[in-house]
Amino acid sequence: MKIIRTVEEMQRTSQAWKREGRRVGMVPTMGYLHAGHISLVRIVKREAEACVVSIFVNPTQFGPAEDLARYPRDFERDCRLCREAGVDAVFAPEPAEMYAPDYSTWVVEEALTGPLCGERRPGHFRGVTSVVAKLFNAALPDVAVFGQKDAQQALVLQRMVRDLNFPVKMIIAPIVREADGLAMSSRNVYLSPDERLRALSISQGLDRAAAAFAGGARDTAALCADVRAGIEAAGGRVDYVEIRSRGTLAAVAAVDEPSVLAVAAFFGKTRLIDNLFLG
Amino acid sequence: MKIIRTVEEMQRTSQAWKREGRRVGMVPTMGYLHAGHISLVRIVKREAEACVVSIFVNPTQFGPAEDLARYPRDFERDCRLCREAGVDAVFAPEPAEMYAPDYSTWVVEEALTGPLCGERRPGHFRGVTSVVAKLFNAALPDVAVFGQKDAQQALVLQRMVRDLNFPVKMIIAPIVREADGLAMSSRNVYLSPDERLRALSISQGLDRAAAAFAGGARDTAALCADVRAGIEAAGGRVDYVEIRSRGTLAAVAAVDEPSVLAVAAFFGKTRLIDNLFLG
Numbered sequence: 001m002k003i004i005r006t007v008e009e010m011q012r013t014s015q016a017w018k019r020e021g022r023r024v025g026m027v028p029t030m031g032y033l034h035a036g037h038i039s040l041v042r043i044v045k046r047e048a049e050a051c052v053v054s055i056f057v058n059p060t061q062f063g064p065a066e067d068l069a070r071y072p073r074d075f076e077r078d079c080r081l082c083r084e085a086g087v088d089a090v091f092a093p094e095p096a097e098m099y100a101p102d103y104s105t106w107v108v109e110e111a112l113t114g115p116l117c118g119e120r121r122p123g124h125f126r127g128v129t130s131v132v133a134k135l136f137n138a139a140l141p142d143v144a145v146f147g148q149k150d151a152q153q154a155l156v157l158q159r160m161v162r163d164l165n166f167p168v169k170m171i172i173a174p175i176v177r178e179a180d181g182l183a184m185s186s187r188n189v190y191l192s193p194d195e196r197l198r199a200l201s202i203s204q205g206l207d208r209a210a211a212a213f214a215g216g217a218r219d220t221a222a223l224c225a226d227v228r229a230g231i232e233a234a235g236g237r238v239d240y241v242e243i244r245s246r247g248t249l250a251a252v253a254a255v256d257e258p259s260v261l262a263v264a265a266f267f268g269k270t271r272l273i274d275n276l277f278l279g
Numbered sequence: 280m281k282i283i284r285t286v287e288e289m290q291r292t293s294q295a296w297k298r299e300g301r302r303v304g305m306v307p308t309m310g311y312l313h314a315g316h317i318s319l320v321r322i323v324k325r326e327a328e329a330c331v332v333s334i335f336v337n338p339t340q341f342g343p344a345e346d347l348a349r350y351p352r353d354f355e356r357d358c359r360l361c362r363e364a365g366v367d368a369v370f371a372p373e374p375a376e377m378y379a380p381d382y383s384t385w386v387v388e389e390a391l392t393g394p395l396c397g398e399r400r401p402g403h404f405r406g407v408t409s410v411v412a413k414l415f416n417a418a419l420p421d422v423a424v425f426g427q428k429d430a431q432q433a434l435v436l437q438r439m440v441r442d443l444n445f446p447v448k449m450i451i452a453p454i455v456r457e458a459d460g461l462a463m464s465s466r467n468v469y470l471s472p473d474e475r476l477r478a479l480s481i482s483q484g485l486d487r488a489a490a491a492f493a494g495g496a497r498d499t500a501a502l503c504a505d506v507r508a509g510i511e512a513a514g515g516r517v518d519y520v521e522i523r524s525r526g527t528l529a530a531v532a533a534v535d536e537p538s539v540l541a542v543a544a545f546f547g548k549t550r551l552i553d554n555l556f557l558g
Binding site for chain 1 (some may be wrong): 290294297298300379381382383384385386387388389390393408409411412413416418419438439441442443444445446527
């Protein structure tokens, strides 16, 4: 497995693969890999003969009060997991390789980034779309896989790929959960044992919503109120619980089109997100 | 010569060329081709074994009061000129192929687009960077050539390519002029014979500035004042005459780094631009 540190070497490597007729698949990550990331690698490997995992804790998608400095990192372990999963190259540039001192070009998506995390984390999605455009131009993937756990991110990036004509097939992969239901996230390591237990109120709320939806419930306010109540009863601080159209991320009063029930909540200082596709 | 109307066909065509080991060169244009464009084709053909000319009058780079509706077009003639110049494919999408009704993703450059045309044409460069990103992702060029006539555009696009890691070699090609010195432009067709004659004051002013610079003149204000006076004496309305750093487009008091003397002026209703690289 190659470990690649520069954009130029990544481009040369990918171009060489393509000349050999290999399709290139990519899993962009911020590292500290878990079983959710590895599930994305498995999906990519079904679609492409060469698999790149990028590991880059992208500074431009963190707000000034957010957790950039303490974001968990373990590059040796990440490489071992990638090697075991059959990854062909890890692309792990330093921030200075990605952002020149006079860096000045941004990719901005202006429709789907307004609500939810876009409203709570100003500048976050502009950092995400810009870095993913850069990662795509470095690794030149034919296919890329993103987890549904970051649902708004996945929808925003699908829109970016469509709008900017990136020649990339986008796949949104199912959420991978711990045995007890907690959505896997590199940030789960921040949780104390007590917070970890109380955080289950998120996935339990989504389970109840899924059952209610299966039973015919369509009223957005009632579905959201139940999820919110469960999180608050467990001592969580809700950032948002909303149901929105998956096509436009517009608010919907009733679930009569493909929608997403999206949750963000704090347990202690740790902000967790999770979601459920409805319809 | 292929005429390609869809992004998907353009991508497939370019990917097939690359698999054959051909490098792909691109000349993005808005059509109504003149000898300046054809000079760009000749440069591309020295660098690449497959040459694409895109012809797309990009609506998003025109302001509401600008000349989108009357921008000159002659697709048959453009195709004939491209065929004669040995172009392999003309990529000529319709606006609806490039911009979905809910299009929402933009590429914005925030440092070099502030002054000069960026100040006078709000939104112009965001349209330019976005469409060139799209054209690059459609034609997947290894090399692209832009004319120095649109100097700020060329510098902004070089910055975009660097910042977003586009795997594209950027070439800025010299300005091609009519026999009497007028910089070639599709918009020259707007000029009446009288305006056409008076517009020569622009290139004549740049010639005087070049001679003064060669003779040791370095004072920005004096160099600009002379160019401005010549245009105004000819009845032109100056939009700007400025000398700025080619690296940063910051204003410079004296020409002691690579700089550009940039001019925009109206003759009648027609806005012309021209420039001179200094140092």
